[in-house]
Amino acid sequence: MHKRTIPLPIFLVGLFFTVVVTAVVVHFIETRASVQNQSVVRVTRSDLDEVQDLYDLISTNYVEEVSKKALVEGGLSGMTAVLDDEYSEFLTAEETKKIDESVSSNFGGIGTSINLKDRLPVIEGVPIKNSPAEKASLKAGDIILAVDGQSTENQTIDETANKIRGKKDTEVSLLIRRGEEEFSVDLKREVVPNETVMGEINSDNPTIGYVELTNFRETTALEFRNTIEDLRTQGATSFVVDIRQNSGNLLSEAERVASYFLSDGDTIAQFSARGEVVSTEKAGSKIDSGFKVIEPTVFLVDQETAFGSEVLAAAVKHKGFSLVGVNTFGKGTIQNVLPIGENNYLQLTVMNWLTPDGSSIDQTGVKPTIQADYPDYAKLPPISTSSNWRVGDNGEVIKNINVMLAALGYETSGDSFNEQTLDAVKDIQINNNMEATGVVDEPTAKNIQESIFQLVKENDTAYQSAVDMLKINKIS
Template sequence: MKTQKSRKKKISATIVSFLTLMSVSSVTRPVTYAQFDWLFSDESLISEENQLTDEDLQALKEVYDSIQINYIEDVSKADLLTGALKGMVDAIGDPYSEYLNAEESTSFEEDFQDSFEGIGVQFMMENGRVTVISPIDGTPAGEAGILPNDIILEADGVELTDMNTNEVVNLIRGPKDSEVVLLIQRNNSTFEVTLVRATIPNITVTGEIDETESTVGHIKISQFADNTYNELVETISELRKEGAKSLIIDLRMNPGGLLDSALDIGNMFLEDGDMIMQISERNADEASKFTANERAFGSFKITEPYVLLIDEGSASASEIVAAAVQENTDAKLIGQTSFGKGTVQTILNPSDLGELKLTSAKWLTPSDNWIHDVGIEPDITVENLPVASSLLMNSNETLSLGVSNEFVESLALMLNALGYEVKSENFFDEEMEAAVKEFQAANDLEVDGQVTGETAHALNRLVREYLAENDPQYQEAVKLLVGATND
């Protein structure tokens, strides 16, 4: 798992990731979570040598008492108990199991609900700064005029720089009708805006008709939440009314979500009796099989020709659907090998302190394949553009003549993609300096040949727009569908 985890961290820092990253969910933490009858709670299943004894419990109590009596400051009982529970789960060494304190548990549950209470803004962490991707139309953020690429510096006077996503979400979200004061940076100016929080719909599915092929519908599923099935039904129905005769189902950079949502959606693509997936857990004699059944998972079916798009950011529930399609139908998977997360997490032991998210089972494809750490290979491999793997330019650092590092390598990819040709791959030479000056002049920036500040922001923004317009995986999908329709 170490190799996959390292690769995933790198992906989350690339330009590709912030095309889809939502404030309500992190692409670096793919999860599948549900509660099913196959879970066990019988203590007799614990081996004798691993059962807790009175002496074990006494040792824990002695450490607790020693801290309470001898530590130089007061420590709350809840903090110590939560710390002990977190430490116990951390000892497993499983990146997908964790003990969630009460605050983390609330945020985690909200990620998969139909709505949440907040201001309605999608953001990414760009070089430690909360950078707006876009406000959601009709929400407090949208109505207040917050724009893409605005930087949220503070929330109610608390600096947000270098916080993690959960910390930012906990500060910006809040009860409906409560206020939050944000300090916004836009280009070189800063200003405050007071927003009244509202109930925000958690939209996980979007769709549109292709700009050049009016019979091709493009559907993007960002995660698998409580409302995803209904959103997908509504989106497909609307695209059919608009003339869609074939569909591109885009699961790229989808980190997963709820297992029951994956089953409901997987059922859309299959005939009754086709196997969607299997679950193999520790104490069961055989795997539990989940087969397509409209009475169990819904009667809505996708009848049009379709293809699925996957990439290295497609994980967990996304892979369940992709494997079900690949092993049961003739539809094609296009893109790159998926992430490779073949485990199931379950929420257990809820209490006032929090709850346990524990890896409780493996999931297998219909053909008994365990894709963990391996991923699903597409039927048609289409690599993304080289610039898609480039790192974001850091506006707080300076790249200039003579510098050689991974950011210079990314700068070279960016400049070449935008039409400013450079030969050097990882050394900031005079040719690269001239290209930067040309870029700055063309975009009304200070022409000094250095990449920092507004030049860094402009490069990030323009490359993001370039990638939105130049998508070889999507273009291959359109080509395949149009060819099949014409045939």
């Protein structure tokens, strides 16, 4: 069995959190900016007279003391909110401190990013590969209701981040809301590495190299090149490139990796603003320094493959490479971070990116050439540790427990903790030298989730499909 970390490592409680404003890590080329800036509409001072009047009225007449700084920041935030663009936002000085952390160095936390939405912290972007957050199957859009029992409502990002961060190997408890469901997870803080590329030879097929790209940061393209060269020396004559769960932060690095697989002069992506194409990025030695991957290669994608990794996926698909998985995330816009005053910044959507043939993938994603998804049990949330679950309990948590137990070979179903559930839980406890109470307490929940995690690794149908394609040379 080929052992590696797959991109949807669900279930494992341990874990660790870093707060970064992921969407801030964006690619922006000055020449593209200058083209767009020619069409900027200048606003005269008279256009802003009413804004000034409102500021004066509130600051001089409001019944309570009001911070002038808060009024200004509120006005800036409100103006950005009118755009109705989830990626455009006003960032305070405190929030922008997170920018550099997201693209460089190692940092502490649980390995994911948060932003504020409706006065609550929300996980933004895909958790970092192999981080505690990813192993616990936390996902983009999860709302953090409480940290160690303390509500996060109306707190700043820094306040929530400081509660989540802590000494390595200590634990932090998060109360999460996902859709209509609420559950608790206990996470062990770790140091999240900044490594973005991992590679190894398939143990059953020594001529197939497996390369996983977890994100795109400053050194990703160089790491990728070094990994390919190392796998070649080990005997690899074909590759599986895994960009699942890759949120693709730094677009320039994604373009560089794409250029490795394209012929010089091939289009990587087009860039448009206000309905017109303003520039085109093409493959060539200026980007890839003459390094090329000419071996047969299959790419793995999923619903968390986003932004830069979608640029890569679209470019190689247009070239004729096979994509295996499910539709990608669908982020076809580019943001830039622009200074406002001395300390604040504006993250603003400034362009759209298009595939080599001029199509937009925004909201639709890149469609794989071969569909292959994870089993349903791989997508369940972790078992909530807010209670010790036992006979007589019912509801969504119990339904998920029964689905997990069924995946492990037990005859369980429904949303009730019944005799079949009890027998399955006792059997798991006995087989793992635990007291056979039949109660799903925290140690038992962790054991079930770890077993599911291993099962998912062993049933990575997308990866196996890619390997089979390479073995029988079904790729171009």
